[in-house]
Amino acid sequence: MKRMRKCPSCGAYTMGETHCGVKTKPAHPPPYNINDRYAKYRRAEKGI
Numbered sequence: 890m891k892r893m894r895k896c897p898s899c900g901a902y903t904m905g906e907t908h909c910g911v912k913t914k915p916a917h918p919p920p921y922n923i924n925d926r927y928a929k930y931r932r933a934e935k936g937i
């Protein structure tokens with residue numbers, strides 16, 4: 890199975906080694922605790 894790669898320049902997912910003339914990076918899965926930063930905002934609103 891080929892791994893997806895991501896272009897650091899435009900953010901597109903690709904199978905290619907290069908995109909937009911730059912080397913692509915292995916695509917990482919999104920952070921599992923992506924809601925955490927919203928929780929921080931909520932805490933900031935409350936002033937805690």
Ligand SMILES: [Zn+2]
Nearest residue numbers: 896899908909
């Ligand atoms: Zn690109």
